[in-house]
Amino acid sequence: MNDSKRIMNFRLSPLWWPVLAVVSPIAIPWLLNKNRNFQQNCLQAAKANQIRLSQATPLDLPELDFLELRVLVEWQAEEGFIGDAGVSYHFRTNLGTLLFDVGFGPTRPALGHNAARLGLSSDQIDALAISHLHPDHMGGIPAYRTRQVTVPDSLMPSETKHCFLPDKAQAGGFKVTMVVEPRLLAAGMASSGPLARSLFFLGYTEEQALIARIKNKGLVVFTGCGHPTIEVILRMVKQLSNEPLYAVGGGLHFPVTGGRGDRAGIQIQTMLGTGKLPWQRITDDDLSQTINLINEAGVKKVFLSGHDSCDHSLGRMQRELQAETDVLKAGAIYRF
Ligand SMILES: [Zn+2]
Ligand SMILES: [Zn+2]
Numbered sequence: 292m293n294d295s296k297r298i299m300n301f302r303l304s305p306l307w308w309p310v311l312a313v314v315s316p317i318a319i320p321w322l323l324n325k326n327r328n329f330q331q332n333c334l335q336a337a338k339a340n341q342i343r344l345s346q347a348t349p350l351d352l353p354e355l356d357f358l359e360l361r362v363l364v365e366w367q368a369e370e371g372f373i374g375d376a377g378v379s380y381h382f383r384t385n386l387g388t389l390l391f392d393v394g395f396g397p398t399r400p401a402l403g404h405n406a407a408r409l410g411l412s413s414d415q416i417d418a419l420a421i422s423h424l425h426p427d428h429m430g431g432i433p434a435y436r437t438r439q440v441t442v443p444d445s446l447m448p449s450e451t452k453h454c455f456l457p458d459k460a461q462a463g464g465f466k467v468t469m470v471v472e473p474r475l476l477a478a479g480m481a482s483s484g485p486l487a488r489s490l491f492f493l494g495y496t497e498e499q500a501l502i503a504r505i506k507n508k509g510l511v512v513f514t515g516c517g518h519p520t521i522e523v524i525l526r527m528v529k530q531l532s533n534e535p536l537y538a539v540g541g542g543l544h545f546p547v548t549g550g551r552g553d554r555a556g557i558q559i560q561t562m563l564g565t566g567k568l569p570w571q572r573i574t575d576d577d578l579s580q581t582i583n584l585i586n587e588a589g590v591k592k593v594f595l596s597g598h599d600s601c602d603h604s605l606g607r608m609q610r611e612l613q614a615e616t617d618v619l620k621a622g623a624i625y626r627f
Contacts, residue, residue, distance in 0.1 A: 302549075302558040302561045302562060302572070303556065303558075304556025306556055307556060322569075325491060325492070326491075326568070328494070329489055329490075329491045329568070330489075332489030332494065332495045333489040335487070335489070335495065336487035336488055336489045336495065339487045340486055340487055340519065340523055343472070343484060343485075343486065343527070344523075344526055344527055344530060346472075347472075347473055347484070347527060347530035347531055348530070348531075349530075349531060349532060349533070350473055350474070350475070350481050350502075350531045350532060351475075352475075352479075352481055352502065352503070352504040352510075352531075352532055352534070353386065353475075353479040353504065354504055354505075354506045355384045355385060355386065355479050355503055355504060355505050355506060356384075356385040356506055357384065357385060357505070357506075357626060357627065358382060358383075358384050358480075358503050358505055358511055358626070358627040359382070359383045359384070359624065359625070359626050359627075360380055360381070360382055360513075360540075360594075360624065360625045360626075360627070361380070361381040361383070361409055361411065361623075361624050362379075362380055362381075362619050362620060362621050362622065362623050362624075362625070363379040363380065363381055363390075363394070363401075363402055363405050363406050363409065363411070363621065364377045364378055364379035364392075364393075364394030364395075364401045364402050364405060364598075364621055365378065365596060365597060365598060365619045365620055365621040366551055366596070366597035366598040367597045367618055367619065367620045367621070368405075368620055368621035368622055369620050369621065369622035369623055370622075371408060371622065372404070372405045372408060372620075372621040372622030373400055373401040373404050373405060373621065374401070374620075374621055375394055375395060375399055375401035375402075375598075375621075376427055376551035376560075376598045376599075377392075377394030377395045377399075377401065377402075377426075377427035377428065377598055378391075378392045378394060378422070378427065378428055378515055378516075378541065378542060378596060378598055379391070379392045379393050379394040379402050380392065380513060380541070381406075381409075381411060381415070381416070382478060382480060382501070382503070382513075383415075383478070384478045384479050384480065384503065385479075386478050386479035387417040387418075387477055387478035387479070388415050388416055388417045388418075388477075388478055389416075389417060389418050389419075389420060389476060389477045389478040389480055389501075390416045390418070390419045390420070390446070391419075391420050391421075391422065391501055391513060391515070392420075392421055392422050392428040392429070392515055393419070393421070393428070393429065393430045393440065393441070393442050393443075393446075394427060394428070394430075395426060395427060395430065395431040395432075396429070396430025396431045396434055396440075396441040396442055396443060397430065397431065397441060397442070397443040397444070398430070398431030398432065398433065398434075398441075399431065401621065402443055402446070403443040403445055403446075405621050405622060406443075406445065406446060407445065408622065409622065409624075411446075412445070412446075413445070413446050413447055413448050413449060414448075414449070416446065416448060416452065417452065417477050417478060418452050418453040418454070418455065418476060418477035418478070419440070419442070419452065419453070419454040419455070419462070419465060420454070420455040420456075420470075420476050420477075420482065420499070420501065421440055421454065421455070421456050421457070421460075421462075421515075422457070422498050422499055422500070422514065422515020422516065422541075423457055423458070423496055423497060423498035423499070423515055423516060423518065424438060424456070424457075424458055424460055424496070424497075425493065425496070425515075425516060427516075427598065427599075428515050428516065429441070429460070430442060437461075438459070438460040438461060439460065439461045439462065439463060440454060440456070440460060440461070440462035440463075440465070441463070442462075442464070447464050448464060448465070451464075451465065451466050452465055452466070453465065453466050453467075453468055453476075453477065454466065454467050454468070455468050455469075455470050455476050455477075455482060455499075456468070456469050456470065457469075457470055457482075457484075457485040457497040457498055457499040458485065458496075458497040470482045470484060470485060470499055471484065471485065472484040473527070473531050476501075479503065479504075480501050480502065480503045481501070481502045481503070481531070482499045482500070482501065482502070483499055483500040483501075483502060483512075483524060483527045483528065483531070484499060484527070485497035485498065485499050486498055486499070486500075486519035486523055486524060486527060487519065488518040488519045488520070488566050489566065490518065490563070490565075490566060491562075491563075491565075491567070491568060491569050492562070492563050492569065493563060496518050498514070498515060498516065498517075498518050498519050499515075500512055500513060500514045500515070500517075500524045500527075500528075500541070501513040501514075502528055502531065502532070503627075504532065504534055505537060505627050508537040508538075508591075508627065509534045509535040509536060509537035509591075510528060510532055510534050510535065510536050510537055510538075511537055511538045511539075511540070511627050512524065512525070512528055512536070512538070512539050512540070513539075513540045513541045513594075514539075514540070514541035514542055514543070515541060515542055516542040516544050516599050517541060517542045517543045517544050517599070518544060518566065520566070520581075521539065521543055521581060521584065521585065522581070522584055525539075525584070525588055535589065536588050536589060536590050536591075537590070537591050537592065537627070538590065538591060538592040538593065538594065538614075538627060539585065539588075539590050539592075539593050539594070539614075540593065540594030540595075540596070540619065541594070541596050541619075542596040542598060542599045542600070543581065543595065543596070543599070543600055543604075543608075544565065544573075544599045544600065545573060545577070545578050545581070545599075545600040545601065545604035545608075546558070546560040546561045546565070546573060546599065546600060546601050546604070547572070547573050547574065547575060547577075547578055547600075547601055547603055547604045548601045548602075548603040548604075549561065549601050550563075550599075550601070551597075551598060551599070551601075560599060561573065575607075578604055578607060578608075582607070582608060582611045582612060585612055585614065586611075586612060586613045586614075590612075590614045591614055591615065592614050592615050592616075592617075593608070593612050593614045593615070593616040593617070594616075594617050594618075594619050594625065595608055595609075595616065595617070595618045595619065596618075596619055597618055597619070605618055
């Protein structure tokens with residue numbers, strides 16, 4: 292391994308280490324306190340998910356004639372579209388339309404540009420659902436700080452539409468409904484209901500996944516970041532429907548060799564949102580377990596998000612998953 296490669300392999304560049312030494316009298320008690328909260332939240336999240344799984348009963352999912360996905364924001368992009376480390380997916384079915392997540396919203400150009408290029412306007416959005424309240428899904432860092440889902444002006448509805456949230460927050464211009472259990476949302480698509488995960492820096496995080504039932508195919512499941520883990524999400528899906536799993540898509544959060552949007556020598560995604568302690572890495576073994584789980588679930592198609600998984604993980608999944616596996620691209624249209 293040459294020197295530059297070795298340095299790239301550090302999640303925190305060695306240039307930061309003297310800084311760490313200086314701030315350690317403040318940082319260490321702060322980290323210990325964070326760790327206490329993290330451990331408590333781990334127990335609470337596991338308990339909450341267990342109760343939700345045990346109480347879930349089958350949902351009356353309408354059988355959809357088709358489901359069309361237009362990818363508005365993703366890490367990879369088709370020519371002429373802007374890639375970004377966020378997620379926004381537009382779903383259309385024979386029963387309506389649903390926008391799932393809004394990437395970094397108006398704070399970065401991807402969503403506005405890509406939506407316009409795909410010819411998507413606000414009247415093609417019957418409802419909005421946000422997977423979870425992180426900046427790359429709810430409209431950027433100001434949106435995250437103020438817990439206010441923020442959508443670019445060009446996609447703001449002219450009349451009041453629903454915004455379905457997995458946790459308490461606001462969404463100006465929308466009628467906010469907090470999703471507290473699995474339920475139908477819009478366009479014949481359902482929510483898994485909130486599922487929890489304890490994250491060291493980002494705290495207790497509730498996330499919902501989308502579920503649709505397609506005629507002659509089965510269930511399609513889409514996640515945002517996949518923080519609760521795809522294992523827990525698929526366990527919930529199984530409680531909600533006996534239909535076979537057809538496709539799984541969205542974020543699975545596997546920054547094994549590095550993260551997206553690294554800043555100043557810090558691989559931020561490998562420490563944020565992993566569900567582990569910041570000094571523990573997400574490993575290839577963790578990824579192997581998830582690959583086995585998806586293979587055992589008999590999924591036919593997988594649509595990976597590159598926004599929270601590294602190229603190494605995307606490559607392994609494309610090689611090792613038995614399902615037909617694609618990496619989602621902004622500007623692409625997929626039909627189920
Ligand atoms: Zn994300
Ligand atoms: Zn997230």
